[in-house]
Amino acid sequence: MSTLSHLECSAACGAGHLDPHSVQHLCACGAPLLARYALEALAARWPRDSLQDRPPTMWRYREVLPAGDAAGPVTLGEGFTPLAHARRLGAAVGMDRLYVKDESANPTNSFKARGLSAAVTAARRLGATTVSVPSAGNAANAAAAYAARAGIAARVFMPRDVKTPFIRECELYGAEVTLVDGLITDAGRVAAAAGASHGWYDVSTLKEPFRVEGKKTMAYEIAEQLGWEWPDWMIYPTGGGTGIVGMWKACAELEALGWMPAGARRPRMVSVQAAGCAPIVRAFHAGEERAAPWEDARTSADGLRVPRAIGDFLILRALRESGGAAVAVSDSEMIAAMREIGATEGISAAPEGGATLVALRALLAGGTIAPSDRVVLFNTGGALKYLDLLGI
Numbered sequence: 001m002s003t004l005s006h007l008e009c010s011a012a013c014g015a016g017h018l019d020p021h022s023v024q025h026l027c028a029c030g031a032p033l034l035a036r037y038a039l040e041a042l043a044a045r046w047p048r049d050s051l052q053d054r055p056p057t058m059w060r061y062r063e064v065l066p067a068g069d070a071a072g073p074v075t076l077g078e079g080f081t082p083l084a085h086a087r088r089l090g091a092a093v094g095m096d097r098l099y100v101k102d103e104s105a106n107p108t109n110s111f112k113a114r115g116l117s118a119a120v121t122a123a124r125r126l127g128a129t130t131v132s133v134p135s136a137g138n139a140a141n142a143a144a145a146y147a148a149r150a151g152i153a154a155r156v157f158m159p160r161d162v163k164t165p166f167i168r169e170c171e172l173y174g175a176e177v178t179l180v181d182g183l184i185t186d187a188g189r190v191a192a193a194a195g196a197s198h199g200w201y202d203v204s205t206l207k208e209p210f211r212v213e214g215k216k217t218m219a220y221e222i223a224e225q226l227g228w229e230w231p232d233w234m235i236y237p238t239g240g241g242t243g244i245v246g247m248w249k250a251c252a253e254l255e256a257l258g259w260m261p262a263g264a265r266r267p268r269m270v271s272v273q274a275a276g277c278a279p280i281v282r283a284f285h286a287g288e289e290r291a292a293p294w295e296d297a298r299t300s301a302d303g304l305r306v307p308r309a310i311g312d313f314l315i316l317r318a319l320r321e322s323g324g325a326a327v328a329v330s331d332s333e334m335i336a337a338m339r340e341i342g343a344t345e346g347i348s349a350a351p352e353g354g355a356t357l358v359a360l361r362a363l364l365a366g367g368t369i370a371p372s373d374r375v376v377l378f379n380t381g382g383a384l385k386y387l388d389l390l391g392i
Helices: 039-043 048-053 058-064 087-093 112-125 138-150 164-172 184-198 211-225 242-256 279-286 312-321 331-345 351-365 384-390
Strands: 004-009 033-037 083-085 098-102 130-134 153-159 176-180 233-237 268-274 325-329 375-379
Touching: 033 211, 039 058, 039 242, 058 211, 083 211, 087 098, 087 331, 087 351, 098 211, 112 130, 112 138, 112 211, 130 138, 130 184, 138 153, 138 164, 153 164, 153 184, 164 176, 164 384, 176 184, 211 242, 233 242, 233 351, 242 268, 242 312, 268 279, 268 312, 268 351, 279 312, 279 325, 325 351, 331 351, 331 384, 351 375
Parallel strands: 098 375, 130 153, 153 176, 233 268, 233 375, 268 325
Antiparallel strands: 004 033, 083 098
C-alpha cells in the first residue's frame, strides 16, 4: 500500500530520484536522504475519512510510510498515543488549551518505537540480517525490540555511563550490547567502524531515510486527534532532532494530500535542549545554518546529550520556517517538571518531557506564547528508566 516513489538529498545537492528499494544511507554529499511519495496521485484516491476503520497504530498512515515485505510492517502496535488535554497542568500555567502528547505509551516506553518500527521494516525488506545503532538508551531499546520482532540480530552501542535499565532492556530483547567510553557521538564512531566490516544495516539517526518517517506520524496523529486543526505551538525536546524534521515534513505532506488547508498557519515548532548540551539553541539564536559541536556535553536527560546532530540544518530550517523558537533549560528545572506533570496529570514523564514544561513557562513569561494559544508538549518517554533522578 505504500506510495514511496524515491529518495532525495535533504541538502539540495542535486541528488534526487534515488532508488528507495535498494540500501541507501546518506547522500554522496554526506547529507541525510528524505523519502518522497506519489502524493498528487494519492490525494485523488485517499480521503482522510478512510482512516475511521483502521487500527489505532501509526501504520494507519501506511500509504506514506515505507513498504514492508510479504509479512507486512514490523510492528508492536506503536503510535496513536494519547493526546491528553492537560487541564490541571494548564490551570497551573494559566492556559485552557494545553495538551500533552504522551509517547511513553509506545512499546519500549518511548517515541523511538515509531522510528525503529519504520526503519526495521525497511531493513528487513532490503534483506538485512543485523541492524546496528548507537544510542543514549531509548533508541537502543527500540532497535533491539523491533529487531527481535523481525527475527534479525541487533547490535547496540551506548555510552558506558548509560543508565542500567537501558542496558538490561536491550539484553532482554536479545541484543548484543557494547559500551563505549564517551558520548553518543563516540558510540556512533565505534558502531560505524564495526558495522562497515561486518555489513550491518545502520539505523543511526538520519543516517538512513526511514526513522524520520516513523517519527513524522506524530504530526499526522495530532492533526487527526485535534479534528484536523493544527495547534499553535509544538514544544519538542531535541537531541538528534528526527521528530522535528519529520513533523515539519508531515505538515507539507498533509497539505499536499488536501487533508490540511494549503497556506494555513502551520504549528510553530520549539526545540528544547538541556543547558549543558544546547548546540541547536545556540545556533538558532546566533543565526547560524549549522550547529557547531557542543564541548563537554552534560545533562541527566540522556536523550538530550547529543553534542552534534547530523540533521542540524534541517532542525534549524524547521524552527525558522515555522516562526518557532529554541530554549535551553536546566536539569534541576526539568526534573522538578517531571514531578509536576506526574502529580497534576498522572503522566509518567521522562526528564526530556519535563523540559518542555519548563520551556513553555519561559515562553509564556517572555510573551512569545500567549495564554490563549493551543500548545502541545511532547513527553517523549516514561519516567521508569530515570527513577534515580527522583531519588527512588
